[in-house]
Amino acid sequence: MTPARTSRAVLFGVHAYRHLAALDGVRHNAPALRSLLVADDLGGLDPAHCVTVPPDSTAAAFLDAVQDAADEAGDLLLVYYAGHGHVGRDDKQLLLSTRESRKARPFHSVPYDEVRAIVAASQAQRKIVIVDSCFSGGALHMAAHPPATERDFEIEGACVLTSAAETERSLCLTEGSVFTLELLAVLASGLPAVLPDGRRGDQQPALTMADLYDTLCARLDGRVIDGHAIPKPRMSTRDNGHRIRLAANRSFATPAPALHPGRGASLDRPGEMGPGRTRTAPAFAPRTQLAPTKYFTGRTEELAELEAMAAAAPAVCLIHGRGGLGKSELLRTVATRVSERFPGGCLEIDLRGWTPGETPRSPDAVIAEQLLHLGHAAQDIPSDPVARAESWRLSLERRAVLLVLDNARDAAQLAPLLPGAGSQSLVLVSSRSALTDLTWDWSRELKPLSKAECADAWHRMGVPESTTGLDEIADRVHGSPLAVRALSTRLRRGAPPEAVLASLADSSPYRAFPDIDAAERAAFTSAYDALDPELRTLVRHAAVHPGPDFGADSLAAMSGLPEHVTQLRLTEIEQLLTHREGRYGFHDLSLGYARERATQDAPEETEPSRNRLYAFLLARLGQEREALRSSPEDDEPIRRARRWLDAHAQELSAAARAAAFDGWEDASAFLLAVGRLWIGGSRIVEAQGLFDLLLTVATEGSLEHAHALTGLGRTYRKQERHAEGMDRQREALALYETHGDTDGQADAVLEIATIDYLLERSATAADGFERAYALYLSTGNEHGQAEALLRLGDNRRNQHRLVEAEDRYRPALELYRILGNRGGEAKVCMGYASILRYRQQYKEAAELFEESYRLFDSLGDQGGLADTLANLSIVRLEQGLVAEALAAAQEALAIYTALGDVRGQGIGLGALAHVSRTQGRLDEALQFHTQAHRLHSEIGDRRGRAIELLGMGYVHLDTKHFDAARESLRESLGLWRDIGDPNGEGDALCGLARLELHLRQHGAAAATVRKALRRYETTGTRFDQAYALVLLADVAAEDPAQGDPAELYRSAAGLYSAAGKEDIAAWCHARVAELTP
Template identity: 30%
Template sequence: MLREHRLRAGLTQEGLAERAGVSTHAISTLESGKRQPRPSSVTRLATAFELDPAQREQLIAAARRGVGRSSDPAVRVDGEEALPVAAVVPRMLPFAAPDFTGRSGEVDHLVALAADQDGLPGGTVVISAIDGMAGVGKTTLAVQVCHALAERFPDGQLFVDLHGFTPGKTPLDPSAALAVLLRAVGVGDDRIPSTVEERAQSWRSELAYRRVLLVLDNAVDAAQVRPLIPAGRGSLVLVTSRRRMPALAGATALSLAVLGQDEAVELFTRIVGPERVAGHPQELAEIVTACGLLPLAIRIAAARLAHRPAWTPVHLLARLRRQHRPLTELSVQDQSVDAAFAMSYHALAPEQRRLFALAALHPGDAFTVDAFAALTDLPPADAEDLLDELHDHHLLTEHLPGRFTFHDLIRQFAVERLAEDVTEADREAASDRLLTWYLHTSAAASRVLNPSRRHVCLDSSEQAWRVLDFPGYDDALAWLETEGTNLLAAAAQATRTGRHEIGWKLPITMWDLFHSRSQFEGRVDCNESALVSARALGDLEATAWVLNILSGAYQAADRQAEAADCLLQALEIRSRLGDVHGQASCLINLGYVHIELGRAAEAVGMLERALGIFRDTGRRSGEAAAHTNLGEAHMRLGNLATALDHHREALTIHLEVSDQFRIGRERANLAEILCRLGRLDEAAEQATLAHAANRDSGNRLDEAIALNILGQVHAADGRRSLAEQNWRHAHAILTDLGSPRAAEVGARLGTPG
């Protein structure tokens, strides 16, 4: 208080000494906290500061604290008797790890909190709640920062392990923790009250005029922490916990993530020594990756290497890779990654533990509340509450709003718990629910995107799988694109686990996604896996379905010969089944492949045969598709007038049925033919209409194609600047979609790729 009043008054020690009539040495000694002043000195100092009555009483009360509690003899300072300070100054900080690495941003943040205290009201306590998953280095960071800040808190540094997640320990209740803290500041057992409320009051009173640094480590929740917060002037409290603490009022949250790759490598190197890892940069990078960049795992792996002189980084990496249970390798003496995770796991309620383990069944990288609800058979609201709880415990990560994922090592832990703590029947039922939910939801999106095409039949007798409702094209496509990798993983899991009905149908429902993202990674593998399921069922119709979509995947991958072979097989099956519509569909697709193979003349015969079938059976959508491909074939053959007629017929049909998806595409086809015919005004009109229709329907691929053609029309009309504007827009869309057509447009702009 003396130092704060002096600084607030803008006085040096010499200036205060002159004003108060107390020696400079005496003031220096009193500010150091080594001695307690005589009352007469306090009176002179209060007068020198011109304190108001309340401030004067606070200063006098602070000087009186502890008088009579010490048996130390009085000493004299500059001729004036001064009593020894009775208050204990605790120095309880644990050992700071000499190999502490990285965390510069977090360290700066915590140091800044301490620095900011000088501008806060005198009674303000600054609280920072440091949370993070087990083994991420919360305590190490807190201790490191506290050692750096210790000198700013001359009244003491306290550290209490609250045992919130300590193996074999019961969390320390607030009453016991307060007793520890009171003893640490010199309160004898005979003066420690019996109730938690009285102890909390005594604790706040003891720290009312002290500036301390308090670390409450390993807290279980905010309720455990609240009674321990002091009310002293300018104290800093750091709380560490595996749980987030939104209920701790006034606390600044700091969620600690795993280390960056470079920091992880540096930590490993500092522990084992640079000479042990020299010449092994690749192995070192893979070791820390296998440790999930988790500091505890890295420390354990490094310690194992450091204490095995015969080992090399290559040997350690091999051990990490070949372990049937990788977490068992990350254990040394009393430290274990598995045990650290287990404490977080057992802090959950039994049903929460079961549902956490079930989450390991999800085949993808990240999952939503709705997917988790289907997996666990919970209402979405309950599923969201549980995910929030797991997130608060740092057992799940939420990288994007509403999308949850595991840290790699926690996923391994969850897989082990799944095998040991959940029955096989529960596992199978959960997988059935999840995969069926993905199938039905993907099918719902597909029907919104392309209502006129043929869709697979799903078993409506299944329970309502809480299938998502897609209000429009954009919503359906956005869901498919966002969930695309999960859908691929779900389809693969269905085939792998013998759920072949889902295994072949799910890729069929993804056709519209594959069409809009023709280069979608994993498309070929997904459809080949679907073929395995269809053939495993011995279902000829399913096999024909899958061969048809697999041909599209091969076409997108520029494997035209394999695409043609798939369609010939599908055509043969449809013929055996007597499915004339199926045969016509195969012929349309086979005709298009022949066009791409440079055999447009052969394609015309196939396409006219398909057109005849669809005309005879009244399938107008089939007729339109045949006209579209015939228009493409005749354009390749140079029969532009005939091509124009076919595209006009196709557009007429699409307009009849209001198929907005295909109207935009067909207008783009017309624009291209009209441009080639030199009818530029008509071409510009159709291209403009095509662009608008495709943009409105969300068909980005054909929107880009329309822009490309519009650019060609403007270029032919001598408006190069306007042409390039359209091409740049088209190129951006095609590049974003990963379409090979981006190269064609880029060539027009002189842009590689």
């Protein structure tokens, strides 16, 4: 079925797992499917191009295979997965399990988003993804996307078929997974004689994805295995993806010709309804539909789906959305395309449900009018409404009619107009309401036009192709077809796009376009006036909310209604409000009109409403932050707090700013609380803006002023603006001293010391941390004491004074656990783990890093997660777990990048460089080191630069680029000297000694190693001393004049044994044996 040279398939079935339950039957899936796909009479794929990925492969290996296939495919690209499916930490992303997968470590699994992105980018004309796993329906709509009923899979010309919905578990038998067994059966035997839609299966030459899906659904419908219902498969398509041919249909037989010309029924004839059912044209077939505008554009998905519904009629379909989006035009376009399928006529009825100044039409009157259109005599139309509705349904049962019910108001108006169960008609309904009280065969919310669709419409209307700025104009009018039509006249007549954009950017965007304003205002007014008094009050409160969106809890606080009542009533304002994941907002221009009505109808409500909002948010923010500081056995309070803070993030910032501008009495406290919240997260620039505003609100010289300076200084530190950060903290310290605020002094001193620490001024930093600790001790501030001890420990660890670091970490950890501060506990665990890594106790270090990860994850601390992963990557590498090291480094870099953390990105790239060097990918390693060095240079991070130069030097040694190695290592050595880090100096010196050994400069190499050894001896790091002794022994082995190599190996073995590293000590003893005659 597919050109073998340009078609590719990748099959991956995982049946055995180290940490998950086995799925023995899955072992048969991929081999069986491959045998059918390569069969000449079925799939026709070239066996060389149908790849079965080994079941014990890593996530990276599977994605590599998918990428290779996607790069090579020109005609068909097929990706198949069978195995365990689970969701990621965000409870949204679908993850496909590998042999090493475990739920607590998602980096072992395949993120479905990666498969989607690879397939989407392929040049293949036809793309199929089949996922047979639990929760596989998550493939139809990934994180942050609406459900599949609202938006299809985002791959053009594609079809995705899954074994279950996103909340359902798939079933597996010993002979194979249930879904795949049925898939194999359909492929092997072909389509059934009669398809679910009535067509003859044995007269279809190809097995399309639509026919495959319908057949699978029919075969699996209602089946139960061991008391478990088999889930219904799910499918989503894009750009006619349902028409993709997967294979030949083995049941296909060429139909015999009709015995008599003109007699018999053709299955392709539009009037055919299925076995024994035909659409016969009545004597009178009225057609009252209006023609669509010739400028209609876009809506390709909706058109394709509605045409498919017409082919499968009877069906009742709804397109809904706010006014002005082109719902009526869409239905008229569909009606024009499919009306010939309905010989009984095509009736378009304007129900005037939302027409400004009009009363919605009575269904009784509409039925009477339409019965007349259908040829009924007036005297034959019953006067009784019930009898009249029965006559209407009977009439529709006798004929196949296309019924366009435009602008429906509600279920009460619409229900009497719908056909009965026996009708073969197609009903197309448009409404501003989702009409959830009725049952629909197909229902979609119509979205605004895309920028490209707006531009296409303008060009069709005569706007020159050379016109600039159309994308920006489309963005300003929010893709409204109503606005597109109105603006086309101005643009055709030569209005400069710059002038149009300037007008649309005005506070009254449609001032220069009164026709658009009138239509949009009328749409809002009709919806607003239709609400009851309580709902109108809610709309007014929502209108004066300062944020881009709001939660039901916030609106409840503003209105004074109970939250549960507010939640229920908000569902009745769908035309004016958007609703997504528990957050509400206004449709485009509706906000401006709503604020006008709030000012007109109840201006006295605004100030008390907003003040109640500010008080509620400030109090709730305090509660949730306190929950984050606690450490109960149950994580749910912390997760609930994190969810609330994430959901209200934009609202909190907007409300804090508005409180300051409104002059609310507690505005300073509000700004300070939100600013401090964002410093601890990833919204550093936003925090800076809030502290800048606090500086203008607070009285100069006040404690609030000092708090603002401290917060602002912290944001500067987070942005590597250390000089400015130091200045702000010193200003704050002076104010705290003036006010006698000891805790404030301690905060400022701690921040000053932290900046010294980051600038490698270790001794000065240690003095500052000790002073901050003493100040916190004097006030009994245990949180401050723990933080000062933690940073003292970090400082000592950086100096390789590991015992002293442990002495600081120990009491810090005790305090954090007493206080229930998980964030602090996680940081101490990470510090302890780093010490264990220095001591080469990799198993224990990995366990502590994993504990740190768990704690940061429970808090939603992305920065902490990234720091942990970057360190864990190095440990995994030392343990020989290269795939896990790579996954951890990649995840760390992704988080740092999302946070905008430049230093972190450098660390992440450095971790990737180490992995690449271990894999022997030296060019890639050098590239990563170089990129990391550039980032550290940009922010003046000398330690980061020294580390990356050291890495570059060793890569140059590996590739025998000795001049480049010498340059990098010498520059690294200089930086370590400037920083005052003896261990770093020792590492650079050992690298230079390696270089000299390569060049057979034995005397110089021995002298350089001895310098390194002296550096290591000053810090007491036995492992580094042992390494230097081994290196010196290597030199002496080539040149005995530099010492006794056997004695040097013995000395190294003694150091390794004292540290519990008997394996390395044994290697040293083996070297002694080799050298001893």
